[in-house]
Amino acid sequence: MQFDYLKHVTDGLDRNAVLDELMRAYGKDVWNFAYFLTHRRELADDIAQDVFIKAYEHLYSFRGKSSVKTWLLAITRNTARDVLRSAWIRRVTLMPFRQETTSHPSAEQESIDRLMTQQVWAIVFELPRKLREALLLCSHYGLSMSELAETLQVSVGTAKSRLHRARAAVNRKLMEEASITEEEEWT
Template identity: 30%
Template sequence: MYQKNEKINQDFDSEQQLNELLDLYGQRIQRLIYTYVKDKYIAEDLTQEVFIKVFQNLHLFRKESSLYTWIYRIAVNRAKDYLRTAWVRRTTSLLKSMVKDNYISTENTYLKKAENKQLIDTILRLQIEYREVILLFYIEELTINEMSEILNIKETTIRTRLRRGREKLKKLLQREETF
């Protein structure tokens, strides 16, 4: 699907090509990164970092996959690197403990307003390995093969994570319906 949209000049030597990449993939990459970091502003910053890295390393792109897949893989790796930093782990746990009660009541109020928001929020609560495959498969409409290339995981692992992710999502949604 996305490979058809790759109308980028393959010379990659100017600001124009960078802008073309941003136009084609910017929003999708930012949404992807958001699913990892769950913060709009951090996702914006990391998206910029991803495209700077992409532009600086385009000469290394071997065309063994689509450009889209290659950029997605860089984005996934950057998001995971960010989440591994000690600062993120410390501040995340501190913030969760400080605003847990307030956040839950605010979240419940907002979730009543829109089913789509409820589904996305529920997906975002899944463990990262399930969340990423569900979002890439259903939201980004990537194939198992494309996800395998992006995440550098075997296709059988992708299928297993999709199945388990669907099961966990179903349980979470059923649990929410009872409240």
Template identity: 35%
Template sequence: MLAPALSSTTPPSTRDDRNGESTDASITAWALAARSGDPDAFDLFVRALHRDVRRYVTFLGADPQSADDLTQDTFLRALGSLHRFEGRSSARTWLLSIARRAVIDNFRHHSCRPRLSDTEDWLSAAERAQPRDLPGFDDGIALAELLDALPADRREAFVLTQLLGLPYAEAAGISDCPVGTVRSRVARARTSLIEWLDAAEHPQMTTAA
């Protein structure tokens, strides 16, 4: 069941600012139904969150060669842990927490191994994977490159709240830190990104300074 769901064409992200809560409620209901043994519900759960999981693991630093594997690993871990999911948090928050652990475990496992792809290959692949209509990130500036320059904790907070659209409280739960810390990290990330964008748009001013 799992492999066909992950290899199928992934639909657009199901989160919508206007009905995000109802969408999350539906996804959580699918997870609970899957826990009870409904295979169709698990397929809907996978399809609804596949894109978010892959974007999250990519922006946490996964290279293109491992992002798909980490996404697959995340859903396999979720399948094995469904019996413990009780719906106390949204299924999205629960799944992204699993994805975060999968990335950490992967980093630890490969910490002593050389990277398989160089920086330019990673950046170009990450840029191709990004949506083209994000406000403030146009004029040929690669969002992936800018985010990669942020400290890991600020990058994670920015991705969770600004790209995946999670509330700050849910992002705090995933990152295991206070809500205020998430807000501070996002604010600092925004400041850095704005400064870098401004420098890229006006390189002559930077050179003159």
């Protein structure tokens, strides 16, 4: 869905209708990104709500320098950072990420795929926050390098560097785990 008309909005636009469209189009992406950054469902709910409130309040000031998706993800990132910096959240012990599994008919390939997915997500969640963000925004949300740089508020070169380091770290960890598994098999 294109929101090119937002670049030219005036006070006469029905903000409620636009907010409804934005929530339908990007609500899931905003919530997923908030959850990825915080690892807590209740915080992701609050952050997603705050993001759309901020978008509603600043709808007339949207300049269209980036896509609406990039704009909303940048607001999500900044809101999540503010929440994670708050004194209250720093006193609360965050539980480690645990991938929930659902029961499916047992098939070997489904089981292997699920284990591999869990392994990759566990590795991604172990990355430093800066690398995790770059990897997620590029790989999962499909942002271009310029959009990635704008969302992270860094130069394009820094965004490329973070993405490269994140991919290298995930690959290195997967290779380490694969070599450990092979050694255990032969012992």
